[in-house]
Amino acid sequence: MLRPPTSRERPVLLRILPISFVNFCTYLGVGVPLAILPVYVMHQLGYGPVLAGLSVSSQFLSTVVTRSLAGRMSDAIGARRTVLYGLTAALLAGLMLTCVPLVEATPLLAYAAIVISRLLLGFGESCSGTATITWNIGRVGTAHTAQVMSWGGVAAYGAIAAGAPIGGAAFDALGLWAVGFVTILAPLAGLLVALLHGETPVIAGVRQKAGRTLALVLPFGAALTLGAIGFGAVASFGGLMFIAAGWEGASLLVSVFGLCFAGSRVVFGGQIARVGGFRVAALALGLETLGLGLIWLAWAPLPALIGGALAGLGFGMVFPSLGVELMKRVPAASRGGALGIYTVFLDLALAITGPLAGLVLAWLDYPGIFAICALCAAAGIGMVALCRARPSEA
Incomplete structure (x- = not known):
């Protein structure tokens, strides 16, 4: 039988949740265009399924390449600062996606803008997904690492699940520019929350190769x-x-x-x-x-x-x-x-x-x-x- 959290545990969760919400905002920007882009690339730009799939997978390629970099940044310059870099990259990705309909008449240019947007978003996901965890660990202590990682995963996958219907509704109502606008609002909300919380000290010591x-x-x-x-x-x-x-x-x-x-x-x-x-x-x-x-x-x-x-x-x-x-x-x-x-x-x-x-x-x-x-x-x-x-x- 689950016991309710004690008064000592409750403040820890309340300190974890704001930074997890920042991660939620980043991953909401990931989830909103996820199902829309392949359809747009095939039906609006006229490209085949291979390029349609690449328009999505380019983000995951960027994430794989930059995950380790994001972790080292978190160690060297601070987790909060790394998160801010990630949210800024996600914001720029949203701006780029919003501009795609403006160059839709030139499919190659529109497709290039989509891929650049996804590459920026991949870097933003790396920074936010990794550094929000290290930031939260620094805020509440290593004894609560399990809670930090658990809520980080809930935020990430919950945001992706919520993003799909939001993106579909925005696209059906006003087109791709509306999808891009939502992907601007999401990291912007994360930035506002992140700026309200202070940095944790960078841990001194020799870093492993x-x-x-x-x-x-x-x-x-x-x-x-x-x-x-x-x-x-x-x-x-x-x-x-x-x-x-x-x-x-x-x-x-x-x-x-x-x-x-x-x-x-x-x-x-x-x-x-x-x-x-x-x-x-x-x-x-x-x-x-x-x-x-x-x-x-x-x-x-x-x-x-x-x-x-x-x-x-x-x-x-x-x-x-x-x-x-x-x-x-x-x-x-x-x-x-x-x-x-x-x-x-x-x-x-x-x-x-x-x-x-x-x-x-x-x-x-x-x-x-x-x-x-x-x-x-x-x-x-x-x-x-x-x-x-x-x-x-x-």
Whole structure:
């Protein structure tokens, strides 16, 4: 039975939420144009599906490339300042997107403006997504790292989920310029909140070289990747599996997974400090394995949805539980850099799962994809044991 937060815990949450809201604003700017741009590129600019997909994936490429940079910036110049740079980049991305309809008569120029906008947004996402976590840890202390990471994930994925219908409504009402206008307002709101909160001190000390930090993060990132593959498969092929099986509610599996993903962080985030990050990560990956296996064996929509719920509950706890233990094992002065590299593994997993699963589909059917994902999540449990055996360098 869940106990209500004590008066001592409540102020900590109230200090976490404003900075998490800043992250929400950044990711709202990410989510609003996400579903609109491929349609616009194909139907308004007249380009094919490859360029339509590139218009979206260019942002994720930018994020992967700049995540580590954002982490090092957070360590060197301060988390708040890094967040402000990220929000400014996201604001410029919104301005660029708003200008696209003005050059629509020249499709190549309009497409270039979209790609530049996405590249700026990728840098903004890197800075905000990484530095809001290090900023919040600096504000409330390392003892509350699990809460900080949990609420950071809720803010990010909640914003992406909320952004899709907002973007669709704006586009239907007034076109792409309205979508761009919303993506200006979102980081602007984040800037206003960020400017009301002070910087945390930059931690003094010798910072690890990037190669040494990567070696330390690698097993944690590998465990995260093995869990994230299931997430990517549900997002990319969950709806298609329902359609291929002739089941109604093609979007339900993704929705159930996402709701349980966010809910697990809100409800169970506090258990990481009590039970231990490694134990929670192993249990979470075990639960995800069970859920993905149930999707594989599902003979009707209900078992598949139950499997999606279990997989979402499990994977929701993997990132923060492993992240808490990682933060214990890196020097404090290199915490931001380690967090940036750690997050890259999640970005890469989500980026490569779709294409790789598509190749697997040539030999297996849709359920077979989830069987492989279940094996990956099970292998992640072994990787967690390897992470636990690694010595701390903090």
